[in-house]
Amino acid sequence: xxxxxxxxxxxxxxxxxxxxxxxxxxxxxxxxxxxxxxxxxxxxxxxxxxxxxxxxxxxxxxxxxxxxxxxxxxxxxxxxxxxxxxxxxxxxxxxxxxxxxxxxxxxxxxxxxx
Amino acid sequence: xxxxxxxxxxxxxxxxxxxxxxxxxxxxxxxxxxxxxxxxxxxxxxxxxxxxxxxxxxxxxxxxxxxxxxxxxxxxxxxxxxxxxxxxxxxxxxxxxxxxxxxxxxxxxxxxxxxxxxxxxxxxxxxxxxxxxxxxxxxxxxxxxxxxxxxxxxxxxxxxxxxxxxxxxxxxxxxxxxxxxxxxxxxxxxxxxxxxxxxxxxxxxxxxxxxxxxxxxxxxxxxxxxxxxxxxxxxxxxxxxxxxxxxxxxxxxxx
Numbered sequence: 605x606x607x608x609x610x611x612x613x614x615x616x617x618x619x620x621x622x623x624x625x626x627x628x629x630x631x632x633x634x635x636x637x638x639x640x641x642x643x644x645x646x647x648x649x650x651x652x653x654x655x656x657x658x659x660x661x662x663x664x665x666x667x668x669x670x671x672x673x674x675x676x677x678x679x680x681x682x683x684x685x686x687x688x689x690x691x692x693x694x695x696x697x698x699x700x701x702x703x704x705x706x707x708x709x710x711x712x713x714x715x716x717x718x
Numbered sequence: 719x720x721x722x723x724x725x726x727x728x729x730x731x732x733x734x735x736x737x738x739x740x741x742x743x744x745x746x747x748x749x750x751x752x753x754x755x756x757x758x759x760x761x762x763x764x765x766x767x768x769x770x771x772x773x774x775x776x777x778x779x780x781x782x783x784x785x786x787x788x789x790x791x792x793x794x795x796x797x798x799x800x801x802x803x804x805x806x807x808x809x810x811x812x813x814x815x816x817x818x819x820x821x822x823x824x825x826x827x828x829x830x831x832x833x834x835x836x837x838x839x840x841x842x843x844x845x846x847x848x849x850x851x852x853x854x855x856x857x858x859x860x861x862x863x864x865x866x867x868x869x870x871x872x873x874x875x876x877x878x879x880x881x882x883x884x885x886x887x888x889x890x891x892x893x894x895x896x897x898x899x900x901x902x903x904x905x906x907x908x909x910x911x912x913x914x915x916x917x918x919x920x921x922x923x924x925x926x927x928x929x930x931x932x933x934x935x936x937x938x939x940x941x942x943x944x945x946x947x948x949x950x951x952x953x954x955x956x957x958x959x960x961x962x963x964x965x966x967x968x969x970x971x972x973x
Binding site for chain 2: 606607608611612615676679680681683688
């Protein structure tokens with residue numbers, strides 16, 4: 605993939621994440637802070653499909669943005685063909701790993717496994 | 719020949735009228751023999767118009783002729799005498815001692831360049847990256863060989879790139895760039911500013927190929943916009959702005 609395409613995704617995910625996190629914060633303000641962190645409240649959020657979908661989207665956006673940022677930092681720290689490939693594929697794998705783990709929590713909650 | 723010798727003797731014995739003097743600290747380092755750089759100090763008299771290069775040449779003439787320094791035109795045109803002067807990348811021939819407002823003037827080789835000896839550094843990387851971005855007008859061969867056609871431009875079209883054409887390849891921008899310090903594959907502000915110089919030139923047809931060259935993992939996107947490249951340029955070139963304008967092309971904001 606061209607670096608300009610990657611950076612367009614990088615900037616796009618940042619803007620979208622800021623917008624969605626703002627919605628998420630506003631949603632949390634509908635109840636008290638301590639109350640919103642209660643176990644039952646968190647489970648209820650995951651079971652409410654539109655809200656769960658938004659949380660999943662935030663997870664994907666932040667994972668893409670964050671791991672690409674990490675890739676850029678690591679590429680600037682050290683150079684070399686093998687190192688750069690390892691960094692790029694490592695960050696990609698970590699990104700998918702984090703998305704999968706976060707999605708698993710939401711899916712398990714909706715399937716009544718929690 | 720005798721006359722030349724006489725002039726040389728006269729110059730060497732010219733009494734110095736200045737009452738002011740500075741301590742000139744010169745970094746000495748020979749990679750073949752030394753483990754690290756060491757400073758040698760010299761007391762040099764100066765006048766209001768004395769440049770740092772003249773002070774270094776004074777050291778070479780009267781104290782230690784083995785100091786390695788690269789210079790040529792002495793008028794900020796050739797870009798040979800770039801060095802760190804009191805911690806900032808500057809041209810030695812363009813920097814007056816009086817404007818430094820310090821009793822101690824420290825000269826070191828430029829950062830982000832391999833040292834050949836003392837103040838002289840290798841320019842291979844700068845010239846390689848400069849060459850890589852194709853620093854020339856790209857047109858069809860038939861157009862270039864034709865005697866009938868001139869590539870006319872309006873003043874507005876010239877205005878788009880003219881400041882970037884003032885680059886003298888002195889390397890001060892690359893020396894000041896924080897990304898150059900850590901990323902050995904980064905193209906660098908000098909080459910990127912030159913890429914913009916040709917991309918913005920209405921006579922050029924090589925925009926796509928140049929943008930392709932700089933649009934890679936160690937290309938234009940690694941610039942952090944510290945702006946130090948523009949701050950140190952002795953010719954008023956603004957590489958940081960050129961880089962941002964190039965990004966505009968790559969992000970689709972500019973045609």
